[in-house]
Amino acid sequence: MTFSPELEAKFARLLTIYPPGRQRSAMIPMLLFAQDEIGAVTDELVREVAGRVGVEPLQVEEVLSYYSMLHRKPLGKYHVQICTNISCLLMGGDELWEQACEKLGIGHKEVTADGLISLEEVECIGACSWAPALQVNYDFHHHATPEKLDRLLDSLRKIS
Amino acid sequence: MLYNEPSPLEIKVLSKRFGLANSESIDTYLATEGYAAFEKALHMKPEEIIEELKISNLRGRGGAGFPTGMKWSFVPRTSPKPKYIVVNADESEPGTCKDRVLIENDPHQLIEGMLIAGLAVDAHAGYIYVRGEYRYLIDILDRAIAEAYARGYLGKNLRGTNFSFDAYTHTGAGAYECGEESALLESLEGKRGVPRIRPPFPAVVGAFQCPTILNNVETYCAVPPILRDGGAAFAALGVPKAGGTKLTCLSGHINKPGVYELPLGIPVMKMIDEVGGGMRNGKKLKAFIPGGSSCPVLTGAECENLTMDYDSMAKAKSMLGSGGVVIMDEDTCMVKAALRIMRFYAHESCGWCIPCREGTAWLRKLLQRFHDGGGRKSDIVLIGDLAKNMLGRTFCPLGDAAALPTISIVEKFYDEFAAHLDGKPCPYEKVSRLVMA
Numbered sequence: 001m002t003f004s005p006e007l008e009a010k011f012a013r014l015l016t017i018y019p020p021g022r023q024r025s026a027m028i029p030m031l032l033f034a035q036d037e038i039g040a041v042t043d044e045l046v047r048e049v050a051g052r053v054g055v056e057p058l059q060v061e062e063v064l065s066y067y068s069m070l071h072r073k074p075l076g077k078y079h080v081q082i083c084t085n086i087s088c089l090l091m092g093g094d095e096l097w098e099q100a101c102e103k104l105g106i107g108h109k110e111v112t113a114d115g116l117i118s119l120e121e122v123e124c125i126g127a128c129s130w131a132p133a134l135q136v137n138y139d140f141h142h143h144a145t146p147e148k149l150d151r152l153l154d155s156l157r158k159i160s
Numbered sequence: 161m162l163y164n165e166p167s168p169l170e171i172k173v174l175s176k177r178f179g180l181a182n183s184e185s186i187d188t189y190l191a192t193e194g195y196a197a198f199e200k201a202l203h204m205k206p207e208e209i210i211e212e213l214k215i216s217n218l219r220g221r222g223g224a225g226f227p228t229g230m231k232w233s234f235v236p237r238t239s240p241k242p243k244y245i246v247v248n249a250d251e252s253e254p255g256t257c258k259d260r261v262l263i264e265n266d267p268h269q270l271i272e273g274m275l276i277a278g279l280a281v282d283a284h285a286g287y288i289y290v291r292g293e294y295r296y297l298i299d300i301l302d303r304a305i306a307e308a309y310a311r312g313y314l315g316k317n318l319r320g321t322n323f324s325f326d327a328y329t330h331t332g333a334g335a336y337e338c339g340e341e342s343a344l345l346e347s348l349e350g351k352r353g354v355p356r357i358r359p360p361f362p363a364v365v366g367a368f369q370c371p372t373i374l375n376n377v378e379t380y381c382a383v384p385p386i387l388r389d390g391g392a393a394f395a396a397l398g399v400p401k402a403g404g405t406k407l408t409c410l411s412g413h414i415n416k417p418g419v420y421e422l423p424l425g426i427p428v429m430k431m432i433d434e435v436g437g438g439m440r441n442g443k444k445l446k447a448f449i450p451g452g453s454s455c456p457v458l459t460g461a462e463c464e465n466l467t468m469d470y471d472s473m474a475k476a477k478s479m480l481g482s483g484g485v486v487i488m489d490e491d492t493c494m495v496k497a498a499l500r501i502m503r504f505y506a507h508e509s510c511g512w513c514i515p516c517r518e519g520t521a522w523l524r525k526l527l528q529r530f531h532d533g534g535g536r537k538s539d540i541v542l543i544g545d546l547a548k549n550m551l552g553r554t555f556c557p558l559g560d561a562a563a564l565p566t567i568s569i570v571e572k573f574y575d576e577f578a579a580h581l582d583g584k585p586c587p588y589e590k591v592s593r594l595v596m597a
Contacts (some may be wrong), residue, residue: 017328019285024350025330031332032292039582047496066352069292069334073336079438085254086453087411087486089500123336123504124254125293126413128484129418132161138295142163 001048007037011052023053027060031070039074076111076118078156084121087128096123096132096149097121103153117156161264164418167435171397171405174381175421178265184300186307189268195313197387201276205385206237209280213383215391217403222248222339222376223452223482224557225402225470228383233372234363235281244367245277245286246348246374250339251331252291253452254504255484258407259377261419263290263297266381267304271314271327277373278325285326285584287367289344301329317371336508340556341374351526353510355556372385378407378483398424398468406468406480412487417452425472428463432487441499443489447573449480453518454561455499456568457494478568493588494573495580498566499527516559519550523566533583540577544570 003011010033014026030049035041041064050057064070082100084093100119103108111118128132130142134149141152162178177183177192189195201209214229235243247270251259263270274286290298305327308314316324330348332338338347342356345367366372382404386394395403405421408431415437418485422431428448432438439445445460450468456478466476471482488497506520526543529535547563547570554560570577579587 022349022368025348027350028333028347029331046549055350063352065349067292067333067335075563084500085504086449086497086500087255087484089496090412090486090488090492109294120348123253123507124256126251126257126260126291128257128486129409130257131411131417135293140296 001044003034004037006059007033015052024055027053027055027063028067028070031060031064032067035070041070041072074111074115075120077116078136079118079120080153080156081120081125083123083125083127083131083133085124087124088132091131093132093144096134096144096146099146099149100153103150118154162261164416167420167547169426169435169443170421170485171393171423171431172421173385173397173405174262174378174407175222175265175268176493177269178261183265184267184304186268186304186311186313189266190311194268194384194387195272197384198272198275198279198313198378199319200322201279201387202319204279206280206282209276209387211234212387212391213280216382216386216394217391217398217401218386218394219384219402219470220375220381221378221382221406221483223253223255223454223479225480228375231363231375232277232280232373234361236364237282239371241370242285242368243281243283243285244370244372245274245281246345246362246367246372247274247288247377247380247433248339248341248344249290249294249297250335250344250376251294251377251482252336252339253454253482253484254501255409255411255449255452255486256482257409257411258419258483260294260297262377262381262407263294264300267301268308268313269381270301270377271304271308273383274327275313275325276383279323279376280287281371281373283373284324286328287348288327288329289338289348290331291338292331295331298329298331300462304406305329309432335510336504337434337556337558337594341557344374345372352510354510356509357555376482399467399471399502402470406483408435408468408483408485410436410485410487412485413443413489413492414438414487415440415537422468424469425467428466428468431468431485432463436487439487439489441489443491445487446490446492447488447497447569449484449486449488449565450478452484453486453504453565455479455481456564457497457572459572491588493531493586494576495527495531496588498569499524499531501565502527502562505558508557509562513554513556513559515550515553516562519546519559522546523562527566530577530580531586533586535577535579535580537578537581540570540574543577563589 018025218228219225338353343353349351506524547566550563
């Protein structure tokens with residue numbers, strides 16, 4: 001597989017930072033960083049990462065199924081993750097989740113027909129004191145309101 | 161950056177650089193006593209460093225509250241194996257958002273804490289395990305690490321001594337369980353995050369099967385101020401047997417939610433009223449979670465005369481935990497709160513131990529049925545019984561973390577469960593349905 005030079009540089013570095021014989025440690029970071037670039041953990045990526053860290057593809061599959069951020073199918077270009085855990089729930093996070101589902105016509109881990117936006121109801125993202133909170137890809141949005149969410153979802157459609 | 165205004169009641173030790181211009185840069189750090197503790201520690205004996213920590217009464221800030229000096233003293237310093245420093249930045253306990261602020265505003269303080277830990281146990285490499293969702297913090301840490309190498313605070317023969325140390329970031333990929341120390345170590349080794357059987361503890365057999373110090377971000381961040389100003393000064397800020405300050409995350413139904421650095425032992429009601437600006441809309445306090453969703457829930461009445469420290473929370477049959485304070489007012493449905501908390505643990509249970517895997521799934525189903533109005537009176541007892549059967553029967557604390565809040569809610573808010581019986585609609589529910597992803 002060919003990756004961007006930046007990702008190749010990251011991979012090369014990852015293979016040097018763990019003790020000798022412990023290159024398997026690089027597996028999860030590699031999968032996540034590669035997913036960010038190619039959109040999903042494809043079969044081809046599984047084989048590629050297995051080869052680079054020196055394990056069988058099955059061993060990669062066994063590990064990746066455990067981690068909730070690793071996805072076998074592509075997400076939307078903008079992955080909207082709404083927290084409904086306790087602190088966000090108390091501040092209306094569940095209402096925001098319902099609003100997003102209704103507005104986009106999709107549910108948990110689903111993608112809009114144009115592939116632009118996907119939704120996920122997530123567990124605590126570490127923004128409890130600035131709840132309700134959500135993330136679009138890796139960007140945090142604090143103190144969300146129904147109006148702000150509405151504008152945000154509209155703006156994601158416009159900037160694409 | 162800071163996401164909430166500071167409070168005048170804060171005692172800024174770990175957060176003293178928050179709000180300074182470019183607080184994350186090494187120049188700001190060096191201009192404000194940064195790396196002075198490391199320079200001092202370079203000329204101390206390892207046992208002197210650990211003794212200073214013992215004097216400080218620093219206890220682990222990740223949730224368990226184990227004395228840090230004692231933990232470090234368990235590492236066999238003379239072992240021929242390499243030793244490792246591992247930072248738990250997998251902050252994911254619901255209600256907790258403090259490590260994020262510490263790294264974002266002052267990453268060098270964490271690096272300095274790791275360096276001092278390295279000196280204390282003769283370790284020469286450290287890994288910062290950051291939860292995958294905190295990608296921007298990895299960028300901040302990588303920049304800080306690069307600065308430290310460039311300025312001679314990481315790398316070989318530091319400050320003209322024979323001490324060398326390398327620091328690296330490592331990303332997680334979405335798993336609460338990886339905040340548990342042994343599961344974190346498995347994950348760091350490129351495996352599923354399932355807990356290890358202990359003993360041996362990580363101090364003896366940790367990262368890559370070698371002796372390891374594994375602490376929370378906030379614990380390492382407390383080390384430079386302790387070495388710089390002395391353990392006694394840090395101890396004096398807290399209460400007996402628990403020194404210093406605690407980064408406390410206030411969330412829920414209060415006027416000024418936010419992350420505040422408060423002295424250990426501050427009265428709960430003072431914290432809510434004076435730091436948090438009181439209850440939102442003048443409502444009454446119904447329930448209080450002292451330190452993340454795995455702590456037993458306290459009622460408003462139980463919070464009177466209660467203080468925020470390890471021992472007084474233990475006396476009240478709860479825990480200080482991670483500092484994630486969740487405040488619920490009189491309009492909160494406690495059945496829904498219990499359900500949401502259980503949904504989380506059912507989702508995050510790694511499945512390794514049957515009592516946790518099955519217990520959380522069945523409790524989630526029972527609580528869901530209850531909240532939907534299909535609950536039977538016998539279910540109230542069953543919920544408590546199921547939860548009690550999980551206690552102490554799992555390899556890691558996740559089983560207890562799921563059981564403890566549930567038991568406390570069922571026992572203390574029995575009437576609310578009764579009010580949901582016989583198809584009655586939830587008396588508090590505003591949303592048409594509780595979405596179940």
